[in-house]
Amino acid sequence: MTDRTFSHIAVPDAFESPLAFLDALSRTSGxxxxxxxxxxxxxxxxxxxxxxxxxxxxxxxxxxxxxxxxxxxxxxxxxxxxxxxxxxxxxxxxxxxxxxxxxxxxxxxxxxxxxxxxxxxxxxxxxxxxxxxKRTHDALDRALQELASHMENSPLAVIEWTAAVEVRRWSAQAEAIFGWKASEVIGRKPSTFGLVHPDSLETTRELTRELIEGAKRNRMLTKNITRDGRTIHCEWFNSAFFDADGKLSSMLSLAQDVTARVESEEQLRQAAVYDSLTGLPNRNSLAARLEHAIMRVSRSGDRLALLFIDLDRFKKVNDTHGHAAGDEVLRQCAARIRTCVREVDTVARLGGDEFVVLLESDVRPDTPSVIGDRIRSAFDVPFQWKGTDVRCGASVGVSLYPDHARDPAELLASADLAMYRFKKVEGQPQ
Known part of the structure; x- marks a missing residue:
């Protein structure tokens, strides 16, 4: 074998010849x-x-x-x-x-x-x-398979977004919750397929911008729209990943459908402040509104009025037609009282057949009596129960702040007492 054979090899000076170089390579190569x-x-x-x-x-x-x-x-x-x-x-x-x-x-x-x-x-x-x-590769492969399995089996929707907020990964649970298949959303922005409800667009944009600008994680509760057009409530847990240069690489979202929870909480909230039968604010809600109203007028020097309304002959309605009829009459009473007051006034049900109207805006000296007469007149028309006329009147007592009382409880008690005085004068049953 001659040097010509190795003419294409640049042999280092440390070797006497190309053959010596090849021999060294043969002996020492790993x-x-x-x-x-x-x-x-x-x-x-x-x-x-x-x-x-x-x-x-x-x-x-x-x-x-x-x-x-x-x-x-x-x-x-x-x-x-x-x-x-x-x-x-x-x-x-x-x-x-x-x-x-x-x-x-x-x-x-x-x-x-x-x-x-x-x-x-x-x-x-x-x-x-x-x-x-190979062991490292296999270990990494197993880890990735485990992670993929966890993501697919998680009860949470797993969605990965690119830095441009386009879908990169869409798990099976994401499909189960929102309805779209991965093939329908990969590479698309959520705005292009209507994932976010209009009511939650601003919140979603603000918190997404927060991640893009450097936040590591955040959480949000939003309304979302499913592929079939349903509105659902979802809780989102979002995180951002930044590369070594501090540039946003991707974002990961874990989402769960919390519609049942949100609706239950709303029902509890409604029950806490609203009367379940009539939909009017209840006693607790009235107490809070009355306290705030007194604080406001005490600073401004204005006046407010409380009208206490008790139904006349309501016990006879229950005794004659039954409690179902009584409940229907209470609902119709609530509706009639609302039509007699102004938009700014508050109508509440204390319980039983007792209602209260809070007048806290533009209360002139004659305002309580005008509204009281309007309510009593509204009750002159019979109520209806399964085609039968049901008669039920209303006695109204008025209490003024600060004329009659300065404390919420005392103001309510004063209006209650005024109502009973009126009932006694009119000869109405207690």
Whole structure:
């Protein structure tokens, strides 16, 4: 072999000749470098490859791969070798076994070599042990599979967004909650498929902007719209991921449908401040409004009035027609009282057949009596229960702030007392 053969190699000065360089490469290379001819015989091998079999390079050169590896070992790579001899470059990984039986993962690259006539004369094989890399890769792959499994099996919708707020990942639960399939939303902004209810657009935009501008995480409660047009309430837990340069890379959202919870909380809130039968503010709500009203007029020097309304002959309605009729009459009473007051006034039901009207705006001296007369007149028309006329009157007592009382409880008691005085004068049943 002459120097001309190595004319393309830039041999370092430390080596006397290209042959010395090649010999050093063969002896010290950590990888297994081989040249295999068309008869599947080893024509060149580095020392590392020979050491694998406990032999010297001279002992393996000229040997057929079938003889070196045995039928079982040979079968593991024979298909890839046939491809290389057919002129195809091949790369693969396989689990090999050392002569002592211990397993090791190796990465193999096979590159065909063509003679001057263009025919394949054999192939070069470069093999590297990648056991540690393979274990790391497998561990990472298992971790990613576990994470993907957790995400798909989570009761929460898992949605990953790009920095441009386009859907990158859409879990099965996201499809279950919102209705869209992943294929319908991947690569799209939520605005393009109507995910966010108009009532929650501003909140969603503000908190998304917060993440884009550097917040690591936030939480929001929004209204969303499903694929079939339903409005649902969702709780969102959002986080942002920034790369080493501090640039937003992606955002992750975990969402759950909390419609049932929100509706239950709203029902409890309504029950706390509204009368379930008539829909009017209840005693607690009236107390809070009255306290705030007194605080306001005490600063401004204005006046407010409280009208206490008790139904006349209501017990007879229950005794004659039953409690269902009584409930219906109470609902109709509430509606009539509302029509008799101004938009700014408050109508509340204390309980039973007792109602209160709070006048806290523009209360002139004659305002309470005008509204009181209007309410009594409204009750002159019979109520209806299953086609039957049901008669029920109203007695009204008035208390003024600060004329009659300065305390909410005392003001209410004063109006109650005035109502009973009126009832007594009119001869109405208690």
């Amino acid at each position: 990888g297994f470098i081989l040249f295999i001819d068309t008869e599947e015989r080893v024509r060149y091998a580095t020392r590392g490859f020979a050491d694998w079999f406990g032999k010297s390079p001279a002992d393996v050169v000229g040997k057929r791969l079938l003889d070196l590896y045995g039928p079982e070992g040979y079968a593991e790579f024979a298909p890839q070798m046939k491809q290389a001899l057919a002129g195809n470059a091949v790369h693969y990984e396989r689990l090999a076994r050392r002569p002592d039986g211990s397993p090791v993962w190796i990465s193999v690259t096979l590159d065909p070599y063509r003679a001057r006539d263009g025919q394949v004369a054999g192939f070069f094989s470069c093999e590297l042990e990648v056991s540690e890399l």
